[in-house]
Amino acid sequence: MSALAPGTGIFAPPAWQDDVFAHLDRIETDSAFNEDPEDIEAYEAWVRSEVVRKLGGHGDTHNASSRVASSRVNHDVAPASRSSSPPSRLSSPSNSRIARPSGISLPHHTQLQTRHIIGTPARISTAPTIATPTLTAPLPHPPSTRIRLLDSPMSIATPQSPDRTDPSAIARGRRDDPATPVPLGTAELDKLKKRKGFQELTKHLADIMPPPALPQSAGRGLGRGRGRGRGRLGMTGRAKIGGTALAGTRICLAPSGPCKPRAAIIVQLGGEVVLHPDTAVTHVIEDSGASAAMLARRLGLQSLSDLPVGTQIVKWEWVTQCKFEAKLLPTDNYLTFPRTTQRSHTPSDSETESDRPRRMTAARRRTAGFDAGGLPPRSVPALQMARSGPHAITTRNASRNPSRPVSTDNLSSIHRSSDTDRIATRHEPSGGPGWIEPTGGEQDALDILIVGVKNGSVSTEGVESGSEAEDEPGNPSRKADFYKCGQKHEGEPSRGPNEWLAVQFDKLHHVYEGQQGKNEFAIRGYQRAAGILRRTDIPIISGAQARKIKGIGESLAQRIDEFLEGRQGRAYYEDTLEARTIATFKDVYGVGKNFAAELYRKGARTIEDLKTKEYGLTSGQRLYDDLISRIPRDECRQLFELIRDAALAIDGKLWVEIMGSYRRGAANSGDVDILITRDTADRLTHAGILYRLVHSLRQSGVITHDLSCPHDYFDLEAKWMGVGRIPGGKYRRIDILTIPFEYWGGALIYFTGNEVFNRSLRLYARKQGYSLNQRGLFRGVIRDRKGNKTTEGELVASRTEEEIFDVLGIRWRPPHQRRP
DNA sequence: CCTCAGCCTTA
DNA sequence: TAAGGC
DNA sequence: GAGG
Ligand SMILES: O=c1ccn([C@H]2C[C@H](O)[C@@H](COP(=O)(O)OP(=O)(O)OP(=O)(O)O)O2)c(=O)[nH]1
Ligand SMILES: [Mg+2]
Numbered sequence: 001m002s003a004l005a006p007g008t009g010i011f012a013p014p015a016w017q018d019d020v021f022a023h024l025d026r027i028e029t030d031s032a033f034n035e036d037p038e039d040i041e042a043y044e045a046w047v048r049s050e051v052v053r054k055l056g057g058h059g060d061t062h063n064a065s066s067r068v069a070s071s072r073v074n075h076d077v078a079p080a081s082r083s084s085s086p087p088s089r090l091s092s093p094s095n096s097r098i099a100r101p102s103g104i105s106l107p108h109h110t111q112l113q114t115r116h117i118i119g120t121p122a123r124i125s126t127a128p129t130i131a132t133p134t135l136t137a138p139l140p141h142p143p144s145t146r147i148r149l150l151d152s153p154m155s156i157a158t159p160q161s162p163d164r165t166d167p168s169a170i171a172r173g174r175r176d177d178p179a180t181p182v183p184l185g186t187a188e189l190d191k192l193k194k195r196k197g198f199q200e201l202t203k204h205l206a207d208i209m210p211p212p213a214l215p216q217s218a219g220r221g222l223g224r225g226r227g228r229g230r231g232r233l234g235m236t237g238r239a240k241i242g243g244t245a246l247a248g249t250r251i252c253l254a255p256s257g258p259c260k261p262r263a264a265i266i267v268q269l270g271g272e273v274v275l276h277p278d279t280a281v282t283h284v285i286e287d288s289g290a291s292a293a294m295l296a297r298r299l300g301l302q303s304l305s306d307l308p309v310g311t312q313i314v315k316w317e318w319v320t321q322c323k324f325e326a327k328l329l330p331t332d333n334y335l336t337f338p339r340t341t342q343r344s345h346t347p348s349d350s351e352t353e354s355d356r357p358r359r360m361t362a363a364r365r366r367t368a369g370f371d372a373g374g375l376p377p378r379s380v381p382a383l384q385m386a387r388s389g390p391h392a393i394t395t396r397n398a399s400r401n402p403s404r405p406v407s408t409d410n411l412s413s414i415h416r417s418s419d420t421d422r423i424a425t426r427h428e429p430s431g432g433p434g435w436i437e438p439t440g441g442e443q444d445a446l447d448i449l450i451v452g453v454k455n456g457s458v459s460t461e462g463v464e465s466g467s468e469a470e471d472e473p474g475n476p477s478r479k480a481d482f483y484k485c486g487q488k489h490e491g492e493p494s495r496g497p498n499e500w501l502a503v504q505f506d507k508l509h510h511v512y513e514g515q516q517g518k519n520e521f522a523i524r525g526y527q528r529a530a531g532i533l534r535r536t537d538i539p540i541i542s543g544a545q546a547r548k549i550k551g552i553g554e555s556l557a558q559r560i561d562e563f564l565e566g567r568q569g570r571a572y573y574e575d576t577l578e579a580r581t582i583a584t585f586k587d588v589y590g591v592g593k594n595f596a597a598e599l600y601r602k603g604a605r606t607i608e609d610l611k612t613k614e615y616g617l618t619s620g621q622r623l624y625d626d627l628i629s630r631i632p633r634d635e636c637r638q639l640f641e642l643i644r645d646a647a648l649a650i651d652g653k654l655w656v657e658i659m660g661s662y663r664r665g666a667a668n669s670g671d672v673d674i675l676i677t678r679d680t681a682d683r684l685t686h687a688g689i690l691y692r693l694v695h696s697l698r699q700s701g702v703i704t705h706d707l708s709c710p711h712d713y714f715d716l717e718a719k720w721m722g723v724g725r726i727p728g729g730k731y732r733r734i735d736i737l738t739i740p741f742e743y744w745g746g747a748l749i750y751f752t753g754n755e756v757f758n759r760s761l762r763l764y765a766r767k768q769g770y771s772l773n774q775r776g777l778f779r780g781v782i783r784d785r786k787g788n789k790t791t792e793g794e795l796v797a798s799r800t801e802e803e804i805f806d807v808l809g810i811r812w813r814p815p816h817q818r819r820p
Numbered sequence: 821c822c823t824c825a826g827c828c829t830t831a
Numbered sequence: 832t833a834a835g836g837c
Numbered sequence: 838g839a840g841g
Contacts, residue, residue, distance in 0.1 A: 521824060525838040553839045592835045660837095673837085708829050708836080719828070721836080735837070750826090755837080762825040773826050774837090789826085 171307035184277045184299075184306055245327050246271030246319070248495070252284045252299070266319060277301065279308050286336045287315040295336075313337060425663050425815075427637045490630070490666030497539040504563045504571070505530035511575050514583030516597055529556050531756065531819065540564075581605055588617070589627060589707075589733070626730030627723070630668040637662075638726055639672045639702070639734065646696045647676060647689065654678050654686055655744075659751035660735075665816040671733035675751050680741050688714045690738050694722075701727045703734070716740040717775075739775070746776035746798040757818040765808055770796065777804045 247270035253262055262285065263273040274281060277299050284307065286295050295313070296304045304313065318334035496502075509526035512518050532551045533540060540546045542564065543557030552560070562569035578600060584607065585596035599615055610617055631639075640658040647656045657663070660673030676693075678686035691713035697703040703724040710718035720736045739747040750758060750773070765772035771781035776798025782791035797803040805812040 519838070522838045524824085528838090551839070555838060590835070594834065671837095711829075719837080721829090737837090751837085753837090755825095759825050763823095766825075771826080775827095787826090 171305060171309055171311035171313075184279060184301055244270035247328075249282045249328070250274060250278075250280050251319075252277045252281045262316065262319070269319070277307055277311075281308060281311055283318075283331070284311060284313045285316050285319065286313050287317070292337055425658060427633075490661045490664070490668055496534060496537055498533040498536055501540060501560060501563055502530045502534035505533060505559075508559065508571050508575075510583050511579045512583075513586060513593070514579040514581065514596065515574065515576075516582070516593075525551075525553075525556060526559075528756070529559075535819075577605075585610070587628075590618075626725075627733055629730065630670055631672065631730075631732055632668050633662065633666065635726065635729065635732075636669050636672050639724070639732060640674065642700075642702050642726065643672075643674055643693070643697060643734070643736070646700065646702070647693050650689055650692050650696065651678065651684075651686065653682070653684070654689065657748075659737075659748070660753060663752045663815045664754065664818060671735060673751055674734070674736045675747055676736065676738045677741050677744055677747070685716055685741075686738055687716055690718050690720055690736065693736065694720055697724065704731065707733075717743075742795075743775045743798050745800040745802070745804050746772070747774055748801050749804060750774035752815050752818060754819055761808075761810075764810070768808060770808070772804070772808075777807055 246266055249266075249271040250273075251266050251271050252274050253266075266273050277284065284295075284299070292304050296302065296306075301307070307313075312331045313336045314331045314334045315336055318329065318331055505526050509523065509530060512523045512526055515523075528551055532549055533546070536549060540560065543552075543559070543561035546552045546560050547554065547557040558569065559571050561567070562571050581604075582593070582596045582600050585591050585599050585604070586593060588596075588607070588610065591599070599610065602615060604610055604613070604615055609615070636658065640662070644656040644658075647654050655677050657675045658672065659675050660671065661669040662673070676686060676689065678684070678689075690710060694703055694706075694709075703722055705723040707721040707723065709720055709722075712718065716738060717740055718738050722734055723731050724734045725731045737747070737751060749761070762772045765777060769779065771778045771793060775795070777796045778793035779796045780791065781789060781793035783789050797807045802812050
């Protein structure tokens with residue numbers, strides 16, 4: 001745990017740090033990885049030892065890495081081999097330039113034009129070869145470390161959530177964040193007061209206390225101690241140890257039956273236990289045969305409808321079954337008071353409520369009001385990010401590569417350049433949908449949980465559900481077709497204390513995307529706030545407190561108060577049917593804000609409308625049934641292998657990598673991003689490969705549709721976007737990007753993302769006087785006042801990721817940490 | 821009051 | 832150039 | 838919408 005308390009860093013950041021990235025850079029955050037299959041600790045340890053080893057041998061990390069790199073191994077497997085380069089993360093940025101192996105730096109290409117030239121001879125040989133740079137980076141994780149459990153089902157499992165309002169449901173009361181639950185029952189008022197007072201106090205403390213003094217939120221994993229107060233202000237604590245089947249749940253054991261053993265089991269499975277209902281409970285266990293009225297009385301409630309919205313009253317059997325299957329199961333078959341009415345809503349998309357398990361996150365409580373609107377259920381908020389594009393080249397003329405057309409050498413097959421090695425992306429680990437965050441700190445979390453149980457009221461929140469974003473393949477609820485790729489949420493394992501708030505902001509962000517007239521930066525502010533809250537380790541209990549965090553200003557702070565207090569403020573009034581509908585339409589690939597608004601004006605209200613009525617959508621769009629759902633990591637891997645093998649069959653020296661969220665370790669991805677290049681040492685290039693590759697894959701049935709094709713397939717820099725599938729499987733979005741060899745480093749950074757990280761890094765580069773794009777880091781770029789580039793500038797670094805980070809003076813970070 | 825990443829394809 | 836996209 |  002390196003982490004210094006993240007919280008510490010987050011609060012009261014020095015003024016200059018305007019950029020999230022920089023911010024993070026200082027904070028050593030490692031607290032809440034959204035996507036990270038790996039065992040960070042072990043990984044870091046490995047890195048360190050590796051660096052030491054190399055240093056010992058060569059004395060210079062950079063050189064060492066380069067050298068090592070050159071040995072690109074192909075391993076597919078053998079992790080060991082990837083011992084390649086040690087990340088230079090440890091190295092001091094300053095040296096970077098110096099360290100750069102000589103033959104490499106070069107200025108070559110300073111000008112774009114050069115790009116087409118086959119590798120500049122000179123250096124080529126030496127340099128590039130070295131491999132991929134990346135190498136360094138990406139890493140190899142020590143084989144050992146990874147024991148990660150195979151996908152723990154739990155994550156995926158989505159609970160049924162206490163999510164949307166179910167008419168037939170019993171509970172209708174207010175629901176709060178587990179961090180600030182309000183006890184229900186007779187004493188409610190009094191306690192509420194206490195709570196308020198308590199909050200004020202804590203807020204006050206937070207206000208006066210300098211950051212460092214804030215709760216010692218220990219670094220990740222360590223049980224964070226609840227700082228002040230004993231009470232119920234939530235804590236986080238991630239319980240991952242005994243399983244996480246019940247992660248994210250807050251279960252009330254009605255005073256009857258064998259409470260103790262039951263509590264122990266629930267805690268073991270990652271759930272929270274309370275003996276008295278409060279506004280954050282998700283389930284109530286009841287199987288004594290009591291009537292609803294009796295149960296209510298026993299719980300100290302006037303009526304069961306006082307329970308928070310979505311609370312499920314279930315039989316103990318549900319828990320045992322969850323334990324048995326190691327995942328959170330739908331409660332449908334275990335309801336103490338089976339539903340009588342069938343759910344009505346969800347008209348629009350075909351997905352029926354019942355079969356679609358909702359993910360915890362989304363599922364988790366919601367403030368009253370904010371969900372009422374009946375929108376189709378794209379349940380997950382979609383963090384839809386902005387857009388911008390990869391490719392870049394200016395295309396300009398030239399492009400073409402003169403010379404040799406294709407590299408396609410016949411010998412190809414021989415050398416399998418598997419790239420994997422180069423980047424060393426780990427496929428296996430993936431943990432699948434749900435791996436558990438490893439980390440050693442869990443012990444503490446568990447301890448805390450247990451303690452919480454003992455006290456009779458839970459103080460910890462062990463959430464960590466898997467948030468799978470979409471329905472899995474087997475899900476019967478076939479939703480309508482063509483959404484854009486899966487909505488965000490790559491399946492992040494760990495959850496902080498503010499997850500609930502973060503989810504509210506995700507939702508708000510989604511809604512605002514459909515609100516016309518709202519400033520794009522304002523909209524982004526909500527997206528950003530969600531991310532900030534998500535990785536803040538300290539429970540946010542008031543807007544004022546949150547306001548100290550950079551990125552949360554007055555307005556957002558107000559929204560936070562509204563959410564926290566369950567008040568219907570702006571967030572509520574602006575959540576209109578129109579905005580939601582437009583936002584949802586935007587999820588359809590190719591439908592942007594304008595078209596979505598037009599569809600709404602024309603009367604469309606649901607995705608179903610778009611499919612059935614004539615709104616001018618192309619038949620192609622209807623084909624994309626499957627695009628809605630996210631792609632499980634393993635399927636991404638299979639697609640990647642199909643593509644890679646096809647590419648290598650054309651030219652065995654190609655470097656083919658899978659990028660995007662996959663490289664960041666995500667359990668599932670919205671699409672498959674492939675990056676291709678070729679070492680020019682033998683004076684051959686990959687020109688024309690893309691065309692042949694796409695053609696070949698089309699022949700084999702892997703590629704089924706084109707969305708956009710390169711202006712010039714023979715350009716070394718080209719991008720193909722389309723749809724494909726594992727024959728017989730779901731249709732998936734696929735992007736294939738090719739780049740000149742010299743841009744490897746810049747392209748890796750770009751294509752690895754995530755998007756917000758890229759923007760942050762680019763902004764940072766700009767402030768340092770550079771310009772970073774998918775081709776590399778440039779200096780001397782001049783733009784007119786509209787932002788259009790007038791002078792290309794000169795390439796400063798792009799051979800490897802490390803080189804770029806070094807020049808910027810920022811430590812290299814592993815893909816899974818590349819979030820803003 | 822200014823800035824917010826940087827480029828690509830399609831129509 | 833506008834719209835949509837990465 | 839937030840920050841310089
Ligand atoms: O506006 C954007 C969009 C994307 N990218 C980069 C970062 C991103 O990681 C990569 C691939 O884009 P994609 O949309 O596929 O995102 P992802 O990170 O792979 O997530 P997903 O799982 O949704 O595909 O391109 C940007 O730089 N700017
Ligand atoms: Mg992707």
